[in-house]
Amino acid sequence: MKFVTVSGPPSTGKTSVLLRTIAELTRTGQKVGVVKFDCLSTSDDQVYAARGIPVRKGLSGAICPDHYFVSNVEEVVAWGEAQGLDMLLSESAGLCNRCSPHIKGVLAVCVVDNLSGVDTPRKIGPMLRSADIVTVTKGDIVSQAEREVFARGVSLANPRAMVLHVNGITGQGASELAALFLEAPEMDSIQGRKLRFSMPAASCSYCLGETRIGARYQQGNVRKMKMED
Numbered sequence: 001m002k003f004v005t006v007s008g009p010p011s012t013g014k015t016s017v018l019l020r021t022i023a024e025l026t027r028t029g030q031k032v033g034v035v036k037f038d039c040l041s042t043s044d045d046q047v048y049a050a051r052g053i054p055v056r057k058g059l060s061g062a063i064c065p066d067h068y069f070v071s072n073v074e075e076v077v078a079w080g081e082a083q084g085l086d087m088l089l090s091e092s093a094g095l096c097n098r099c100s101p102h103i104k105g106v107l108a109v110c111v112v113d114n115l116s117g118v119d120t121p122r123k124i125g126p127m128l129r130s131a132d133i134v135t136v137t138k139g140d141i142v143s144q145a146e147r148e149v150f151a152r153g154v155s156l157a158n159p160r161a162m163v164l165h166v167n168g169i170t171g172q173g174a175s176e177l178a179a180l181f182l183e184a185p186e187m188d189s190i191q192g193r194k195l196r197f198s199m200p201a202a203s204c205s206y207c208l209g210e211t212r213i214g215a216r217y218q219q220g221n222v223r224k225m226k227m228e229d
Helices: 014-027 044-050 065-082 120-124 144-157 174-182
Strands: 002-008 032-038 055-059 087-093 107-113 133-137 162-165
Touching (some): 002 014, 002 174, 014 032, 014 087, 014 133, 055 065, 144 162, 162 174
Parallel strands (some): 032 087, 107 133
């Protein structure tokens, strides 16, 4: 089975892009499934299911969604194998821009959109910087010059990535993305593989449920700003 990690900031059009790409993959005879990771709620799993796509949903709740992803990815891949899938796609929203679900040896995709601002590519962090493919959406809403400036910013942030423009509404570019997905390596298990980038440090008192403000309540991983000139 092939496994592909797809991430990106919220509302960039990840689900629309994947639906179009899955439609292209299905035409080639591929059986594709999706695991949707989110924080508090999502109805995207219902969108996939309505199109007959095998899907599972995972909500992290109070836990960092990408920590949640890593804690469950082995079971996710096992589920895809049990379903007899040819390809499994994981979709997650990088909510803090510091996290990244990408795994060494697993095709990694980051979805960003032209409307987020020209400085966005350098702000996203490892989710974009460690991706193999950066898919840019909503290009039909901005000018050609704006598209080129944004794409240049992506290339500066990640010179190794292939930058591909995809329209989640019309499907333009989805066949090219599907062809790249088909080149993903086969794998039997995810066990023992390594993340491409370490997760953010956790385990402070606020991670464990503390709500009171003040130095006396701050324990564990705490970093203070330098306020003096």
